[in-house]
Amino acid sequence: MSLSVSPTLDELLGCPSGLLDTTFDQLRTLLVVHETGSALRAARVLGREQSSVQKQLDTLNRNSQALCGEVLTVRQGRGKDFLFTPTGEAKVALARSTLATWLESIHWSRRRLGRMLTVGTTEFTLPIVSRAWNRVSEEFRQREVEFKVAHVRTKDLWSRLETRQVDLVCGSIVSTAEGDLRLKDYEVIEYARGRALLLTNLPEAELASTPVETSRLGEVPLVLPPAGLVADLLATWYGPNYRDRLNVVADIDDVRYGLSLLKSGFVRGCMIVTGSIGRGMASQDDPGGVPLRAIQLHDDLEPKAELMTGAFVRRADLERYDAGHPLNRLWAAVREDVRTYTPLA
DSSP: OOOOOOHHHHHHHTOOHHHHTOOHHHHHHHHHHHHHSSHHHHHHHHTSOHHHHHHHHHHHHHHHHHHHSSOSEEOOSTTSOOEEOHHHHHHHHHHHHHHHHHHHHHHHHHHHTTOEEEEEEOGGGHHHHHHHHHHHHHHHHHHTOEEEEEEOOGGGHHHHHHTTSOSEEEEEEEEETTOOGGGGGEEEEEEEEEOOEEEEOSOTTTSOSSOEEGGGGGGSEEEEOSSSHHHHHHHHHHOTTGGGGSEEEEEOSSHHHHHHHHHHTSSOSEEEEOHHHHHHHHTOOOTTSOOOEEEEEEOOSSSOEEEEEEEEEEHHHHHHSOTTSHHHHHHHHHHHHHHHOOOOO
């Protein structure tokens, strides 16, 4: 009796040895070399000897020459980055996709089996995750659940959730009466809601302590980040081109750097901050720094906007798993925590 072999199986059995000998480690090395530009720099990143990295590249080049008729990389001389051939660039894209697909599959399987949980949190919402973790930590340890905490900037909150890089995230968003269409597929546990404040190092003679109307923000010098919570807030009030209508005296990538700028007096102006940050900084007595004042913002623009701090999770994930799955157990712990503790807005 003869065995009929399908074309697909035929192709699998006829795979060239050079292809079958390619390992994930070699693909990772190829990607690191592509990112760093040289075998030496790649070796430093990987914690290996340069000769080891070069040996892997030589093997990949030799196999590529045999399989495709072109090597992947070409040396351009001492001190110069490797040149990646068209075949090399194509293989880099394929390697990146292959590794990403496998990693995502592994993570999905571990999540499905309840063996891994990744929680994202901003710097300022870390206490929420910490308190929830304390409620389930012993259970997770006994079940050998791998629990990871990832630092998430506010500007990346949605992308981390949508690309499934995290299972649950804690952070702050801009909330309006119109609602946020992005929330339709998510469960939300709200911790705090409040209005932003204007934190300034300007003396009262230049900027009175009376509430500043949001429609007048263009009249004050502002220290602004390019993205994140404050950017979303200003876009809500002024539209996507809000920077063209405001007086931006300094750009910052981090809230703490902006606070340092104001306290140093190097930049004279104002920052839009959350209520908790504004009140906390204004109450500090720092003999070596410029005193800061927190001024109320009067929202006279439409739509009215508030800052909402909470926890977010994909509804489909909660429904996919049973009540005993680590994600549902952690979500229950967050829900219980909000009943007993409410942080300042």
